[in-house]
Amino acid sequence: MTGSDFLQLDPSQTPRNGRTAWLAERLRAAITDGTLGVGARLPATRVLAADLSMARGTVAEAYKRLTEEGLLVTNQGGGTTVADLPVSAATPPLPHLREASPEQPLLEVSSGMPDLTSFPRAAWLRAERQVLATAGSEELGYADPQGAHRLRVALAGWLARSRGVSVAADRVIITAGVTGALSLLAQVLRDRGVATCAIEDPGADGNRRILDYWMDDITPVPVDEHGLDVTGLAGTGERAVLITPAHQFPTGVVLSPQRRRELLTWAQEVDGLVIEDDYDSEYRYDRTPVRAVHAGAPERVAHISSLSKVLAPALRLGWLIAPQALHDELVRKRWATDLGSPALPQLALAQLIESGTLERHLRSLRLRHRERRDAAVDAIERSLPGCAIEGIAAGLHLVVRLPEHLDDAEITARVRQAGIQVQPLSQHRFNPGPPGLVIGYGPHPIPRLQQAIKSIGEAIRPLLRQR
Amino acid sequence: MTGSDFLQLDPSQTPRNGRTAWLAERLRAAITDGTLGVGARLPATRVLAADLSMARGTVAEAYKRLTEEGLLVTNQGGGTTVADLPVSAATPPLPHLREASPEQPLLEVSSGMPDLTSFPRAAWLRAERQVLATAGSEELGYADPQGAHRLRVALAGWLARSRGVSVAADRVIITAGVTGALSLLAQVLRDRGVATCAIEDPGADGNRRILDYWMDDITPVPVDEHGLDVTGLAGTGERAVLITPAHQFPTGVVLSPQRRRELLTWAQEVDGLVIEDDYDSEYRYDRTPVRAVHAGAPERVAHISSLSKVLAPALRLGWLIAPQALHDELVRKRWATDLGSPALPQLALAQLIESGTLERHLRSLRLRHRERRDAAVDAIERSLPGCAIEGIAAGLHLVVRLPEHLDDAEITARVRQAGIQVQPLSQHRFNPGPPGLVIGYGPHPIPRLQQAIKSIGEAIRPLLRQR
Numbered sequence: 001m002t003g004s005d006f007l008q009l010d011p012s013q014t015p016r017n018g019r020t021a022w023l024a025e026r027l028r029a030a031i032t033d034g035t036l037g038v039g040a041r042l043p044a045t046r047v048l049a050a051d052l053s054m055a056r057g058t059v060a061e062a063y064k065r066l067t068e069e070g071l072l073v074t075n076q077g078g079g080t081t082v083a084d085l086p087v088s089a090a091t092p093p094l095p096h097l098r099e100a101s102p103e104q105p106l107l108e109v110s111s112g113m114p115d116l117t118s119f120p121r122a123a124w125l126r127a128e129r130q131v132l133a134t135a136g137s138e139e140l141g142y143a144d145p146q147g148a149h150r151l152r153v154a155l156a157g158w159l160a161r162s163r164g165v166s167v168a169a170d171r172v173i174i175t176a177g178v179t180g181a182l183s184l185l186a187q188v189l190r191d192r193g194v195a196t197c198a199i200e201d202p203g204a205d206g207n208r209r210i211l212d213y214w215m216d217d218i219t220p221v222p223v224d225e226h227g228l229d230v231t232g233l234a235g236t237g238e239r240a241v242l243i244t245p246a247h248q249f250p251t252g253v254v255l256s257p258q259r260r261r262e263l264l265t266w267a268q269e270v271d272g273l274v275i276e277d278d279y280d281s282e283y284r285y286d287r288t289p290v291r292a293v294h295a296g297a298p299e300r301v302a303h304i305s306s307l308s309k310v311l312a313p314a315l316r317l318g319w320l321i322a323p324q325a326l327h328d329e330l331v332r333k334r335w336a337t338d339l340g341s342p343a344l345p346q347l348a349l350a351q352l353i354e355s356g357t358l359e360r361h362l363r364s365l366r367l368r369h370r371e372r373r374d375a376a377v378d379a380i381e382r383s384l385p386g387c388a389i390e391g392i393a394a395g396l397h398l399v400v401r402l403p404e405h406l407d408d409a410e411i412t413a414r415v416r417q418a419g420i421q422v423q424p425l426s427q428h429r430f431n432p433g434p435p436g437l438v439i440g441y442g443p444h445p446i447p448r449l450q451q452a453i454k455s456i457g458e459a460i461r462p463l464l465r466q467r
Numbered sequence: 468m469t470g471s472d473f474l475q476l477d478p479s480q481t482p483r484n485g486r487t488a489w490l491a492e493r494l495r496a497a498i499t500d501g502t503l504g505v506g507a508r509l510p511a512t513r514v515l516a517a518d519l520s521m522a523r524g525t526v527a528e529a530y531k532r533l534t535e536e537g538l539l540v541t542n543q544g545g546g547t548t549v550a551d552l553p554v555s556a557a558t559p560p561l562p563h564l565r566e567a568s569p570e571q572p573l574l575e576v577s578s579g580m581p582d583l584t585s586f587p588r589a590a591w592l593r594a595e596r597q598v599l600a601t602a603g604s605e606e607l608g609y610a611d612p613q614g615a616h617r618l619r620v621a622l623a624g625w626l627a628r629s630r631g632v633s634v635a636a637d638r639v640i641i642t643a644g645v646t647g648a649l650s651l652l653a654q655v656l657r658d659r660g661v662a663t664c665a666i667e668d669p670g671a672d673g674n675r676r677i678l679d680y681w682m683d684d685i686t687p688v689p690v691d692e693h694g695l696d697v698t699g700l701a702g703t704g705e706r707a708v709l710i711t712p713a714h715q716f717p718t719g720v721v722l723s724p725q726r727r728r729e730l731l732t733w734a735q736e737v738d739g740l741v742i743e744d745d746y747d748s749e750y751r752y753d754r755t756p757v758r759a760v761h762a763g764a765p766e767r768v769a770h771i772s773s774l775s776k777v778l779a780p781a782l783r784l785g786w787l788i789a790p791q792a793l794h795d796e797l798v799r800k801r802w803a804t805d806l807g808s809p810a811l812p813q814l815a816l817a818q819l820i821e822s823g824t825l826e827r828h829l830r831s832l833r834l835r836h837r838e839r840r841d842a843a844v845d846a847i848e849r850s851l852p853g854c855a856i857e858g859i860a861a862g863l864h865l866v867v868r869l870p871e872h873l874d875d876a877e878i879t880a881r882v883r884q885a886g887i888q889v890q891p892l893s894q895h896r897f898n899p900g901p902p903g904l905v906i907g908y909g910p911h912p913i914p915r916l917q918q919a920i921k922s923i924g925e926a927i928r929p930l931l932r933q934r
Binding site: 113116117119121122124125128129132133137138139140141142143175176177179180183191210213214312313314315316317332336337338339340341342343344345 | 488
């Protein structure tokens with residue numbers, strides 16, 4: 001096999017920038033969809049570089065990245081072959097797109113899930129092996145309820161680099177995901193007599209239900225094109241608010257600088273707490289990520305986030321950085337709840353951060369998700385002409401606005417009959433508002449995404465014309 | 468100084484639950500910031516309790532906790548004063564954090580830990596690899612808060628074989644260890660108006676603190692040579708009790724058949740709940756393990772256990788089988804707390820159970836621990852002649868009874884100077900009782916165990932002769 005035949009890669013298509021990422025992506029796709037089977041031998045870097053008119057280092061770097069992700073292995077003789085733990089094993093079969101009956105699986109383009117087929121299984125296993133080979137037996141005993149020190153140190157560095165959040169490791173609390181952090185905060189607020197909380201409207205359905213479980217009441221505050229309406233918030237009399245400033249769920253709005261200032265002033269004035277769910281901040285495609293709100297007022301903001309969108313929700317690993325005044329009570333509550341998170345996955349994650357594997361994984365995911373976003377936007381413009389698309393600067397989902405006369409729940413039901421599941425914007429609303437569809441593009445390969453959006457268009461277009 | 472003036476504590480501010488923690492926190496803060504100086508005398512528990520409208524036991528427990536933390540000392544006359552070298556209490560020391568000084572590592576023959584060096588690292592890694600190679604990507608997403616179905620099926624079989632507990636998989640709730648189960652139960656009981664709970668006296672210090680965190684009050688019930696005194700329990704008026712029937716911690720007593728019957732009759736009569744911590748049941752050396760109490764009255768018993776003593780506490784994996792009437796509320800609380808346990812370790816554990824690896828591991832551990840127990844008993848008979856040894860039929864620890872005139876906390880301090888850490892029986896007591904030492908033999912190779920016991924004997928023997 002020579003380079004030019006290999007995967008039908010066309011030298012004229014290689015981009016001028018980001019060639020390593022481009023090549024890695026092509027190889028990854030070929031391994032995932034089975035074009036390159038287990039054990040398949042890749043061309044020598046010298047050969048492929050010459051055929052694609054690339055620097056040999058670029059090819060070597062792409063191979064290296066995939067090796068680190070566990071997709072490729074380097075053999076004794078120096079050759080490179082496809083590893084025997086392919087992620088393709090996990091790719092769900094393409095569901096039928098037409099005539100879905102209750103028995104048939106739906107193609108779910110709804111919630112903000114990442115591409116779980118890209119979970120770096122081999123890298124994770126390698127990290128676990130490393131941890132099991134080196135951890136002392138005391139690390140298998142009862143641990144610090146606040147989290148493994150090594151992970152807290154690694155996360156403090158990661159947060160400083162990627163989110164502008166500057167904290168010492170002893171202020172990082174490892175939690176069981178965002179839900180774990182939110183439930184601790186809600187309970188500690190309650191213990192202190194703050195038994196209600198403001199939330200964004202529209203806002204994430206899941207978090208709303210968690211808060212609703214622990215609190216006496218939750219108060220919706222409207223979100224407009226600048227983010228949360230802080231004047232509205234002040235009018236509620238609440239002293240705590242849950243907000244997704246980096247990429248609001250579901251609207252995709254980024255909280256404006258003016259609103260950020262207003263929010264922190266509000267918190268100061270009412271002696272309140274801003275709970276910053278740093279949702280989706282990792283996936284900012286066209287500009288540098290906005291800095292966390294926490295950076296502006298660490299004693300007024302509880303910053304929470306997780307790896308559910310970068311690695312997998314099933315890891316149940318997240319973190320919480322809270323004002324000093326709440327810190328001890330939060331750790332104590334975590335202790336009383338379950339003595340803290342399991343140790344081995346914490347140490348494996350620390351290993352992935354320290355080695356730079358997580359950062360590389362995130363870069364490759366960001367690229368993949370951006371391509372999917374672009375494809376989704378193209379397809380929506382073709383299939384749903386005239387509908388505004390919002391929230392595309394970041395994240396794993398976007399919102400398609402529908403004409404005012406349409407009922408998005410009804411539209412969702414109609415689309416579902418075509419075998420596609422999307423979420424109506426109204427599902428995430430407290431009070432009525434303009435209709436829309438929440439479409440998650442994260443988990444889906446481009447052809448499947450295009451097909452799904454085409455089907456959505458076919459289901460809706462007759463209604464658009466009715467107007 | 469009377470209670471009401473003391474620290475300006477306001478009786479109307481005492482919280483409804485976690486009163487011990489609240490009071491301990493206030494006292495700790497006053498000692499740390501110097502409000503209570505070295506040598507300052509605290510009000511008698513009776514006086515402070517009356518002034519704050521609290522149970523006297525609550526005040527006594529707060530004092531005791533701070534005494535254990537080294538902030539308070541109890542004097543000859545029974546008074547309590549601020550210790551003269553208070554450790555910095557900026558962060559409240561949590562129960563499982565050890566305090567061995569770096570210069571002088573202590574040989575800790577105390578708590579009931581297993582031999583963590585025998586954690587089957589290779590088998591665990593193999594199971595993880597198997598899981599990562601075969602799990603679908605949906606298993607990396609948000610999972611069932613009740614636990615992975617595959618693990619619940621495997622555990623239902625394991626419980627039927629090893630504990631006589633017969634339940635369907637859909638009744639098994641996977642928890643974050645015994646603490647995770649206990650905190651769920653305590654909260655759900657509270658939600659239903661049962662805000663107090665009976666516990667064994669002596670009983671496990673750790674579980675007592677967890678219950679004390681979530682409950683208004685905990686009521687000690689004496690344990691004698693047949694186990695929990697059920698007549699005493701009935702006299703308390705409590706409707707819930709936490710008990711370790713298989714191998715009582717710390718006395719090592721197995722609940723007698725007569726007491727079992729009494730216990731279940733009591734539960735029926737008061738419409739109550741028995742929380743069965745199936746502590747140590749795996750390590751029964753000389754006879755077949757006793758059947759779980761749960762088997763006799765599944766709708767009156769919540770059966771909880773974990774793998775902390777067979778694999779490692781750091782896994783944070785346990786289970787809970789509750790009466791049907793509580794099941795849905797418990798699962799819902801787990802959902803609201805953290806959406807459930809991480810998936811990969813659950814699947815790895817299922818793999819270990821299905822393949823028989825866990826069973827083989829347990830058999831080999833049981834053999835190893837029995838040899839250690841025999842060696843410990845021999846050494847104690849040589850080094851501490853005349854002291855009775857109790858609780859040796861099962862478990863990872865035993866109790867050495869001391870002559871009545873000795874103070875076991877004092878003995879422990881003396882032994883500590885010889886570089887050996889044991890637990891005084893009084894640490895696990897609520898009300899005063901005969902002195903003893905809790906010696907954990909699980910983690911230690913025989914020569915080290917013999918050496919430690921020899922040192923303990925040398926430290927104590929002079930006192931034994933004094934009598």
